[in-house]
Amino acid sequence: MSAIAAKYARRVAAIKSLVCVGLDSEQSKLPARFQKESEPQFAFNRWIIDQTKEFAAAYKPNTAFYESRGSEGWREFERTLAYIQRVCPDAVTICDAKRADIGNTNRGYVEGIFDRIGFDSITLHPYLGGEALEPFLAREDKAAIILCRTSNPGASDVQDLIVTDSEKSVPLWESVANKVNTEWNKRGNCMLVVGATYPEEMRRIRAIAPEMTFLVPGIGAQGGDVKAVIEAGLDANGAGLMISASRSILFAPEPGVAARALRDEINAAIAEAMAQREGATDAAR
Numbered sequence: 334m335s336a337i338a339a340k341y342a343r344r345v346a347a348i349k350s351l352v353c354v355g356l357d358s359e360q361s362k363l364p365a366r367f368q369k370e371s372e373p374q375f376a377f378n379r380w381i382i383d384q385t386k387e388f389a390a391a392y393k394p395n396t397a398f399y400e401s402r403g404s405e406g407w408r409e410f411e412r413t414l415a416y417i418q419r420v421c422p423d424a425v426t427i428c429d430a431k432r433a434d435i436g437n438t439n440r441g442y443v444e445g446i447f448d449r450i451g452f453d454s455i456t457l458h459p460y461l462g463g464e465a466l467e468p469f470l471a472r473e474d475k476a477a478i479i480l481c482r483t484s485n486p487g488a489s490d491v492q493d494l495i496v497t498d499s500e501k502s503v504p505l506w507e508s509v510a511n512k513v514n515t516e517w518n519k520r521g522n523c524m525l526v527v528g529a530t531y532p533e534e535m536r537r538i539r540a541i542a543p544e545m546t547f548l549v550p551g552i553g554a555q556g557g558d559v560k561a562v563i564e565a566g567l568d569a570n571g572a573g574l575m576i577s578a579s580r581s582i583l584f585a586p587e588p589g590v591a592a593r594a595l596r597d598e599i600n601a602a603i604a605e606a607m608a609q610r611e612g613a614t615d616a617a618r
């Protein structure tokens with residue numbers, strides 16, 4: 334198990350939660366009292382982190398919401414990471430930037446996001462292939478979280494295109510899952526993005542990559558169903574998922590209560606799924 338997968342497993346065992354809090358702190362949506370602050374997004378994030386840290390196995394700020402404010406937003410993005418590292422150092426940190434370019438350009442991203450800022454992991458798209466991703470894949474101390482089946486309604490435009498993989502016709506997302514699992518994950522540091530809104534695809538991807546951790550966005554505002562995700566995506570150990578929610582936690586009347594409720598909903602679904610699996614194993618004996 335790679336360093337970040339092990340960090341995640343320790344965190345999950347310690348707090349019994351698969352919740353990832355997405356810090357998509359869009360400035361115009363922040364409560365008025367934060368708008369008045371000199372660093373509004375950072376002040377809001379501190380408040381969110383303080384309320385959710387007991388329940389958060391991971392934090393995932395998406396760069397878009399900070400880049401939109403230029404250098405000020407970027408500074409608050411960096412300060413947010415430093416705050417997580419100070420008050421909640423065991424939570425896995427995910428830079429949701431969906432980067433990836435040719436190899437030497439990727440070295441710039443690696444230096445900036447992994448070394449200068451200090452994230453544990455980054456989201457990446459697979460379009461340029463494994464050779465180009467090598468600067469990320471070479472970092473055994475970090476995790477490369479690769480888009481496989483995204484949560485959005487239009488995901489099928491490209492991801493459902495039929496390609497030939499090992500002489501079989503399969504959708505592109507399935508080929509990406511295969512390639513990451515068998516070729517790009519040679520150092521054990523890859524994870525896959527699998528949207529909560531596509532549980533049937535998730536079930537297939539779990540069969541292809543039984544031991545890989547999935548980042549699962551699409552719960553909450555996008556309507557993904559926790560029970561369906563757990564049934565389809567849980568690994569053999571009853572884990573292997575980072576279930577991410579942003580708006581439904583950040584802008585809930587009480588974000589800490591919303592994070593705890595999501596943790597509890599996930600844990601109830603895990604208990605049910607594990608009991609069903611045990612029942613099925615007993616019946617087969």
Ligand SMILES: O=C(O)c1cc(=O)[nH]c(=O)n1[C@@H]1O[C@H](COP(=O)(O)O)[C@@H](O)[C@H]1O
Nearest residue numbers: 395429456483484528550554555578579580
């Ligand atoms: O990589 C991601 O995190 C991601 C992949 C995906 O397939 N769908 C998806 O919604 N996301 C991100 O997950 C977050 C979803 O936010 P909420 O819908 O508010 O929970 C956003 O930051 C998205 O950019």
